[in-house]
Structures are given as structure tokens and as C-alpha cells.
Amino acid sequence: MSAQSALxxxxxxxxxxxxxxxxxxxAEQIFADSGFDGAGMRQIAEAADVAQALIxxxxxxxxxxxxAVVARRSNQINGERGRLxxxxxxxxxxxxxxxxxxxxxxxxxxxxxxxxxxxxxxxxLLVSMANSADKRSKKLAGEYYDGIALRFIDAxxxxxxxxxxxxxxxxxxxxxxxxxxxMAPTGRPGRLSDGLCDDGDIEQMLSVIVxxxxxxxxxxxxxxxxxxxxxxxxxxxxx
Amino acid sequence: MSAQSALxxxxxxxxxxxxxxxxxxxAEQIFADSGFDGAGMRQIAEAADVAQALIxxxxxxxxxxxxAVVARRSNQINGERGRLxxxxxxxxxxxxxxxxxxxxxxxxxxxxxxxxxxxxxxxxLLVSMANSADKRSKKLAGEYYDGIALRFIDAxxxxxxxxxxxxxxxxxxxxxxxxxxxMAPTGRPGRLSDGLCDDGDIEQMLSVIVxxxxxxxxxxxxxxxxxxxxxxxxxxxxx
DNA sequence: GTCTATAGTTCGATAGAC
DNA sequence: GTCTATCGAACTATAGAC
Numbered sequence: 039m040s041a042q043s044a045l046x047x048x049x050x051x052x053x054x055x056x057x058x059x060x061x062x063x064x065a066e067q068i069f070a071d072s073g074f075d076g077a078g079m080r081q082i083a084e085a086a087d088v089a090q091a092l093i094x095x096x097x098x099x100x101x102x103x104x105x106a107v108v109a110r111r112s113n114q115i116n117g118e119r120g121r122l123x124x125x126x127x128x129x130x131x132x133x134x135x136x137x138x139x140x141x142x143x144x145x146x147x148x149x150x151x152x153x154x155x156x157x158x159x160x161x162x163l164l165v166s167m168a169n170s171a172d173k174r175s176k177k178l179a180g181e182y183y184d185g186i187a188l189r190f191i192d193a194x195x196x197x198x199x200x201x202x203x204x205x206x207x208x209x210x211x212x213x214x215x216x217x218x219x220x221m222a223p224t225g226r227p228g229r230l231s232d233g234l235c236d237d238g239d240i241e242q243m244l245s246v247i248v249x250x251x252x253x254x255x256x257x258x259x260x261x262x263x264x265x266x267x268x269x270x271x272x273x274x275x276x277x
Numbered sequence: 278m279s280a281q282s283a284l285x286x287x288x289x290x291x292x293x294x295x296x297x298x299x300x301x302x303x304a305e306q307i308f309a310d311s312g313f314d315g316a317g318m319r320q321i322a323e324a325a326d327v328a329q330a331l332i333x334x335x336x337x338x339x340x341x342x343x344x345a346v347v348a349r350r351s352n353q354i355n356g357e358r359g360r361l362x363x364x365x366x367x368x369x370x371x372x373x374x375x376x377x378x379x380x381x382x383x384x385x386x387x388x389x390x391x392x393x394x395x396x397x398x399x400x401x402l403l404v405s406m407a408n409s410a411d412k413r414s415k416k417l418a419g420e421y422y423d424g425i426a427l428r429f430i431d432a433x434x435x436x437x438x439x440x441x442x443x444x445x446x447x448x449x450x451x452x453x454x455x456x457x458x459x460m461a462p463t464g465r466p467g468r469l470s471d472g473l474c475d476d477g478d479i480e481q482m483l484s485v486i487v488x489x490x491x492x493x494x495x496x497x498x499x500x501x502x503x504x505x506x507x508x509x510x511x512x513x514x515x516x
Numbered sequence: 517g518t519c520t521a522t523a524g525t526t527c528g529a530t531a532g533a534c
Numbered sequence: 535g536t537c538t539a540t541c542g543a544a545c546t547a548t549a550g551a552c
Contacts, residue, residue, distance in 0.1 A: 057517080057518085071410065072314070073312060073314055073315075073411075075311070075315040076411075078544075078546090079546060088518080089518060089519050090547090091547085091548080091549095092518055092519080094546085095517070095518075096517090098547095099547080100546070166408065166409060166410070169404045169405065170312070170461075171309070171310065171463060172310070172311065172312075172315070176463060176465075179463070180465075180468065184468065184469065187469055188469060191469065207473065208466065208474055208482075209485075209489060211458050211465065211469075211474075212455045212458055212486065212489050214458060215454045215455045215456070215458025216451045216455055216493075217454070218408055218454050218457065219450050219451055220454075222408040222410060224415060226418065226419075226450065227447065230446050230450075231442065234443040234446065235443055235446050235450075246451075249496050249497050249499075249500035250447075250448060250494070253492050253499070254489040254490065254492050255489070257488050257491065257492020257495075258492065260488075260492070261492075297535095317528090318528060319526080319527080327536080327537090329528090330530080330531095330536075330537070330538080330539095331536055333529060333530075337529095338528080338529080339528065339529090
């Protein structure tokens with residue numbers, strides 16, 4: 039784009055694209071703070087310092103704006119996740135479960151991270167959408183996250199000996215649930231621990247979350263195996 | 278209150294209380310479906326079959342209505358959680374970690390459960406509020422859930438040998454995070470597993486979640502212990 | 517691409533009768 | 535306690551000039 043702005047006559051989209059992106063930035067933050075329904079187009083326009091009508095020119099509707107916000111970061115994040123996963127499996131050594139869980143969580147918090155915030159806005163937006171039951175959130179979750187989710191489920195199935203497909207899906211869901219508790223900077227851990235826990239410190243959280251999730255996964259397998267053995271011994275088919 | 282309705286002349290609040298509760302029921306469901314900002318007072322009034330003004334008479338503002346909705350069920354749920362926790366510790370035998378985690382989760386899904394729904398409305402409302410960063414949700418979470426949370430953290434600390442206070446708080450937060458993934462009936466597990474997993478089947482979910490969380494907790498302790506030993510051996514104070 | 521101005525709707529809340 | 539009627543503000547979206 040600096041090549042284009044070198045031609046003085048064509049000032050195509052230097053100013054223009056900046057406004058387009060300013061809108062996305064403002065929307066990301068305000069959607070994250072207030073949720074979809076709580077956010078106002080006027081408010082977003084003011085934060086982006088553009089006319090309200092310009093948002094509709096670029097994104098048509100409020101819903102279109104949300105989708106653009108989600109698409110932009112999701113593609114960054116899930117691209118990075120995919121690359122990390124590929125890298126883990128391309129060597130001759132089998133990756134550890136810990137590496138896979140780390141690859142699951144880290145890109146979400148590192149992509150677009152600004153050190154002046156506890157958490158990037160998009161992370162907070164993701165959390166507020168993730169557990170929503172409305173159709174809008176469901177559609178976006180399916181569209182942008184199901185693909186990569188299946189890749190991680192496959193990876194878990196491949197790396198964890200004896201895990202069933204069903205349990206692999208369950209533990210993936212639980213891992214995401216744990217991740218959510220990390221990504222929403224509610225301040226609650228600090229409050230409940232009299233300051234011992236700091237949910238602004240991502241590295242501290244990751245160093246506890248990864249062992250928790252990995253042990254949880256292995257524990258589910260151990261539990262299923264022991265139940266299966268018990269079943270076989272007693273000869274019952276269904277407990 | 279049945280003592281009062283026995284006096285025939287005072288018909289204080291039999292019809293009246295029914296409308297009051299119809300409003301709470303309708304609000305609970307609509308808040309759960311649409312979130313606070315997505316829900317409309319008109320919509321709630323219509324669902325409860327009362328005039329919109331009556332809601333303001335009973336609860337003043339929309340925010341007051343939300344608080345009343347939360348207060349009603351939270352007191353039921355956390356009362357039941359407290360009783361289960363007490364019962365576990367009053368015998369001479371020490372409870373298992375599994376019992377504590379079960380006491381943590383089950384009341385939330387069983388209180389107010391109607392068999393015709395996948396999940397009761399309040400559970401869904403809780404999920405949508407739990408990870409919200411807005412002040413309203415923070416205030417309610419602190420007011421109605423911090424007390425019982427501390428009791429569960431204490432219980433974990435007492436039952437799990439070698440766990441630090443800090444880790445006890447972290448794993449409590451993670452457990453809640455996992456619980457959220459169970460309580461929001463998004464349909465995603467079914468989609469990702471081609472129907473193997475059914476997030477409408479609470480018992481199936483609980484039978485995987487409890488081992489996951491308990492193993493996760495024990496894994497965090499094992500990890501912390503091994504790091505501590507490594508530290509002591511190499512003589513470093515901070516890694 | 518970007519703006520101003522505004523149409524048309526819906527919102528939360530209140531006044532006042534019964 | 536419960537209703538009808540309505541106020542004023544905020545909302546999303548669009549028309550049309552530049």
C-alpha cells in the first residue's frame with residue numbers, strides 16, 4: 039500500500055482504508071464492552087470519528103459490521119492456530135498434549151494484543167459471544183470456528199492414547215470453557231483471592247491452565263477406561 | 278403468608294403475587310434468550326400478560342427487574358449448594374473431591390428445572406452474565422455468588438492435599454468455566470461430533486465433567502509440586 | 517467515499533384514572 | 535395493584551448533496 043501512495047495522483051485508499059479500519063477498531067471495542075444490542079451505531083461512529091452513514095456504506099447493517107469485525111480477527115487467530123498445529127506435527131517427534139493446548143489458547147490472546155490493555159478487545163468480544171444462545175452468535179461460531187475446532191479435536195484424538203471420539207469432543211468443549219474463564223478479564227480471581235491471583239497476567243494464567251486442561255483430558259480417559267474394565271468384569275452392557 | 282390468606286377479608290396478594298411472579302418468570306426467560314439489552318420491557322409485559330407499567334410498579338427499573346430475577350434463583354441455588362456442602366463435611370468421613378464438584382454443579386441445573394426444556398432459563402441467563410465485563414453483571418456476580426464461591430474454594434483447599442490458596446482460586450475459576458460450557462445449550466457439541474455428543478443430556482455431561490475437573494485440579498497440584506522440587510534442587514528462587 | 521439531515525421505529529419510564 | 539395513554543430519547547437505516 040505504500041507503493042500505491044507513492045503515485046501522487048492515485049490516492050486510492052490510504053485515507054479511505056484508514057476510516058474503514060477505524061470503524062472496525064471502534065466497533066470491536068464497543069461490541070466487546072457493551073455487547074451487540076448494547077452497542078449503538080451512533081456511539082461507534084463517534085468513536086471512529088466518522089459519519090454514521092459511512093458505516094452503513096461499508097458494512098450495510100449493524101449485523102454486517104459485527105460479522106466484519108469477527109471475520110477480521112478470526113482469520114488472523116485461526117490462521118496462526120493452524121500454523122502452530124501444522125508445525126507441531128511436521129517434525130518426526132510426536133507433540134505433547136501440552137503443546138497442542140498451548141497452540142489452542144495462545145493465538146487468541148496474542149493476536150492484536152496491545153500491552154496497555156489487560157486483554158485485547160476482540161478476546162472480550164469472543165467471550166461474550168461464545169456462550170450466547172442467539173442465532174447470530176451461533177452462526178458466526180459455526181462459520182469461523184468449527185473448522186479449526188475439528189482440527190484440534192483430531193489432534194487430541196491422535197495424541198491422547200485411548201480417547202474416544204466422543205470424549206475428544208467433550209474435552210475440547212471443556213477446554214474452550216476454561217479458556218473463556220481466562221479471556222474475560224472480570225477481576226473476579228483477584229477479588230476472591232485477596233489479590234493473590236491476577237487475571238491481567240496472561241502468562242501466570244496460562245501456566246496454570248495448560249496443566250489443568252491436560253490433566254483433565256487424561257483424567258477423562260482414565261475414568262472411561264476404568265469404567266469400561268469394571269463393565270467387562272461384571273459383564274454388564276449398560277451401567 | 279398462607280396464614281394471611283386465611284383471613285378472608287384480606288386477600289392481600291394471592292392474585293397479586295401471581296402477577297408479580299409471572300413477570301419474574303417471563304423476564305427470566307426473555308433475559309436468557311436475548312440478554313439484558315436485547316430484551317424489551319414491552320416484550321416481557323406481553324409474555325407475562327400484564328401491562329408494562331406494572332413491571333415498573335413492582336421493580337422500578339429494568340435493572341431492578343434483572344436483579345430481582347437473579348436474586349430469586351440465586352438464593353435457591355446457593356442455598357442448596359451450601360446445604361450439600363454442609364452435609365458432605367458433617368459426617369466423620371472426609372468427602373471426596375468428586376462430591377464437592379458435584380455439589381458445585383448440580384444445584385444450578387436442577388433448581389427450577391422443567392423437563393420440557395434442555396436447560397432451565399435461569400441457567401442460560403447465568404451463562405450469558407457470567408463472562409460479561411459490564412459493571413451490572415460484575416455487581417450481581419459479586420453480590421450473589423462470591424460468598425458461596427469462597428466456601429467452595431475453602432472446601433477445595435481442605436480436601437486437596439498440597440494445594441496453595443492461589444491455585445485453589447484458579448481451579449475454582451476454571452471449574453466454573455467448564456460448568457459454563459455445560460450450561461449453555463448451544464448445540465455445538467452435537468454439531469462437532471456428528472451427533473455423538475448431546476448437550477441436552479445433563480447426566481451424560483456431568484459424568485464427563487466431574488472427572489475432567491477433578492483430574493484437572495489434581496494435575497495443577499502435581500505440576501506445582503514438581504516445579505517446586507525442581508526449583509529446590511537447582512537452588513533457584515524464581516524461574 | 518464521505519457527509520448532513522431525517523424518516524420511521526422502538527425503547528424505558530411516567531402520569532393519572534380506576 | 536393494575537390499567538391506558540403518552541412523553542422524550544435513542545435507535546437503525548436511508549435519501550441525497552458533494
